[in-house]
Amino acid sequence: MTPQVSRLRARSQGSLAGQSRLRLPGGARRPRRVAMLSVHTSPLHQPGTGDAGGMNVYIVELARKLAAINIEVEIFTRATTAGLPPVVELTPGVLVRHVDAGPYEGLNKEDLPAQLCAFTHGVMQAWAGHRPGHYDLVHSHYWLSGHVGWLAAQRWGVPLVHAMHTMAKVKNASLAAGDTPEPAARVIGETQIVEAADRLVANTEEEAGELARYYDADPGKLAVVHPGVNLDRFRPDPQAPGPDPAARAAARARLDLPQDAFVPLFAGRIQPLKAPDILLRAVAHLVDQDPTLRSRMVVPVVGGPSGSGLAKPERLQKLAARLGVADIVRFRPPVAQEQLADWYRAASVLVMPSYSESFGLVAIEAQACGTPVVAAAVGGLPVAVHDQVSGFLVPGHDPAAYAAELRRFLDDPSLADRMGAAAHRHAQSFGWDTAAAATADVYAAATHERRRRLRSPHV
Structure with missing residues (x-):
């Protein structure tokens, strides 16, 4: 094992320990309903092409497991095909809401910042159709969603939990030969979200360190939650639980x-x-x-x-x-x-x-x-x-x-x-049950912290 790999392995073990360190404050309650934002890629899209990948799997599996522990999830994503129903039930307790924002086809991810205003309008329209307090928390994924989440959370008076998934500064520090650097606008946008979010969910201690090092993230906002895997689907034998x-x-x-x-x-x-x-x-x-x-x-x-x-x-x-x-x-x-x-x-x-x-x-x-x-x-x-x-x-x-x-x-x-x-x-x-329970604890901690600040604004 090389020294570099040894250091990284040690960080990984610290990450496992860090995930277990999260403790709920006294009296903290999990939210009843979460608005989850995924602007640039739909959880209904096929992973492995275009902009659909691990984040799509992450959102689908996390939402399903949150619903299983009685946290309803409504996922807002941009409509990319004409005629899509406004709302699709992914599973009991999980809705996917299609928001019209820009042309359905031919829009690259790099073009989406210009559509964030329209997307935010669609999210606000959906919220306006409900009673006050319908959403207890916003969970945004990727920096484009973070900007919509920032505005929605402020308007609704609820916490914003954000997951970067990837970071421009990190990607630019290790570009493949001939690859295109991430633009300065994304760097600025990510910096603003890091400042605005109540909690930042990192996949590993390494990622939490990158948020602090590259974006000056407040350590008190950082929470490490490892993603999971669907252990029922991914196993050595589709008909048996163990190796064969x-x-x-x-x-x-x-x-x-x-x-x-x-x-x-x-x-x-x-x-x-x-x-x-x-x-x-x-x-x-x-x-x-x-x-x-x-x-x-x-x-x-x-x-x-x-x-x-x-x-x-x-x-x-x-x-x-x-x-x-x-x-x-x-x-x-x-x-x-x-x-x-x-x-x-x-x-x-x-x-x-x-x-x-x-x-x-x-x-x-x-x-x-x-x-x-x-x-x-x-x-x-x-x-x-x-x-x-x-x-x-x-x-x-x-x-x-x-x-x-x-x-x-x-x-x-x-x-x-x-x-x-x-x-x-x-x-x-790495089951999703563990990841969902840890994420729910992050939600509860963010909610508790926001209520504490409202009670004691000068603390």
């Missing part, structure tokens, strides 16, 4: 993958930030070292273009051709969560070489399915992956370093099964 050696074979049969192949998987949005090119370069490195691998390795890339990757949607396919590995790389479009679980089960290892990750839900999902992970030692991944136990963390983005870690699995065919069993055990501590 036959599950991988069955998944490969369903996906038409060779039973005896080495299968390193990439799953996620195809953009420079996620670095799928690192996997292709690592695979090319392995094939150059051992040409026989060409006949016994399949590399699935499951996802669609997103972000700056939309400018050149076929760039990854062209790279595979230039590297001479197009014959062993299989590009597949984004899939529903149930089929994504099958891809995890079928893989020998998940490869996640991202330049920046606030947490890395994909890594936890794969491990819950009994698949080890090779990931970049960045952001929240040292929390998501137990280095040397459930997978390997790689400092930096040298394809040769990733090839060396993948070589371990090739040299020891039993390693994937041994690490996969450990990965499954590691993932069991």
